Amino acid sequence: MTLRVATWNVEWFDRLFDDNAVPTATDDWSARYKVTKARQLEAIAQVMAKINADALVIVEAPDTSGTRSGTAALETFAERYDLRTHRAMLGFANDTRQEIALLYDPAVVTARHAPGDAPDAPRFDRSFHIDLDTDLRAERLVWSKPPLEVDLETADGRSLHVIGVHAKSKAAHGARDDADRIRIAIQNRRKQLGQCIWLRRRVEARLAEGRSLVVAGDFNDGPGLDQFESLFGRSGVEIVLGEGPTALHDPAAVPPRIGAAAPATARFWDNDNKRYLNALLDFAMVSPDLKAGATWRIWHPFDSAEAIADPELSAALLDASDHYPVVLDL
Numbered sequence: 001m002t003l004r005v006a007t008w009n010v011e012w013f014d015r016l017f018d019d020n021a022v023p024t025a026t027d028d029w030s031a032r033y034k035v036t037k038a039r040q041l042e043a044i045a046q047v048m049a050k051i052n053a054d055a056l057v058i059v060e061a062p063d064t065s066g067t068r069s070g071t072a073a074l075e076t077f078a079e080r081y082d083l084r085t086h087r088a089m090l091g092f093a094n095d096t097r098q099e100i101a102l103l104y105d106p107a108v109v110t111a112r113h114a115p116g117d118a119p120d121a122p123r124f125d126r127s128f129h130i131d132l133d134t135d136l137r138a139e140r141l142v143w144s145k146p147p148l149e150v151d152l153e154t155a156d157g158r159s160l161h162v163i164g165v166h167a168k169s170k171a172a173h174g175a176r177d178d179a180d181r182i183r184i185a186i187q188n189r190r191k192q193l194g195q196c197i198w199l200r201r202r203v204e205a206r207l208a209e210g211r212s213l214v215v216a217g218d219f220n221d222g223p224g225l226d227q228f229e230s231l232f233g234r235s236g237v238e239i240v241l242g243e244g245p246t247a248l249h250d251p252a253a254v255p256p257r258i259g260a261a262a263p264a265t266a267r268f269w270d271n272d273n274k275r276y277l278n279a280l281l282d283f284a285m286v287s288p289d290l291k292a293g294a295t296w297r298i299w300h301p302f303d304s305a306e307a308i309a310d311p312e313l314s315a316a317l318l319d320a321s322d323h324y325p326v327v328l329d330l
Contacts (some may be wrong), residue, residue, distance in 0.1 A: 008056060011031060012060060014070075023073075025038040043318075053327065063099060078103065086103075087105070089101065089104070092148075100148040116149060150162045161212065165219060166217055168195055196219075221235050282326050293330060295329045
């Protein structure tokens with residue numbers, strides 16, 4: 001039996017629901033440029049139905065806080081659009097209005113929130129102390145969006161541990177000038193690398209338990225992605241992947257060769273230069289025992305065979321989000 005696990009960052013999914021978890025399918029503008037809320041909801045549902053995952057890690061899932069319920073929003077959405085992935089799970093809620101959630105088909109898998117905790121890798125809703133700037137003093141690090149740890153079990157008895165991730169952005173938001181931009185970018189990269197060290201320690205603990213493991217989500221990073229990587233030696237993605245016999249694997253997560261075509265999972269508008277930029281930010285990494293039987297697809301609107309053959313799907317991918325699904329078949 002093939003198990004399909006996918007990850008997708010759905011841009012500002014939360015803004016498409018009211019406080020009663022009801023989708024607001026109106027002609028008002030969504031957070032997507034010149035895309036209505038009704039159209040973005042329809043496009044998201046169309047893409048989810050097409051990728052047909054058994055379990056989908058959703059990054060930027062609807063908010064859980066106060067009277068708002070991310071699980072209720074996702075399950076109401078799935079019911080309205082008749083999706084077979086109609087059961088939702090959140091881990092530790094955060095205050096960013098961008099949760100990490102799992103939307104899954106209960107006829108295929110059962111899911112249980114299974115956070116880990118260890119002295120050198122505390123639970124992801126707690127704090128982690130690490131010297132990020134080599135001043136011999138450990139800084140206190142927290143996740144603004146704590147990773148979601150889930151134990152999945154298939155109907156035929158296979159078990160899988162999934163960690164859903166939304167790592168810190170390195171963008172220098174709020175910078176006043178070039179010097180401030182560099183300072184903020186370096187500070188943010190330190191925090192992002194610290195998160196990835198924390199995550200790698202959790203990976204090692206799960207592998208030591210003999211778990212089959214998938215680590216999936218938006219890492220806001222990738223090998224060779226920016227000029228600061230040479231300052232720190234490795235990208236956060238390379239830290240999480242690890243090395244040697246316990247290394248995780250995603251075929252897209254390799255340092256790019258100069259002049260070589262590179263895969264992309266996101267597309268952003270560069271307002272300074274008036275053009276679109278592609279970036280590789282989203283990954284679905286697997287443990288060594290899963291590598292041989294795994295296949296990966298990035299559902300890019302202009303690059304994937306599925307979208308090229310289906311103009312309506314390509315349009316839906318563009319309207320739904322600035323990121324595209326990474327689909328993993330096991």
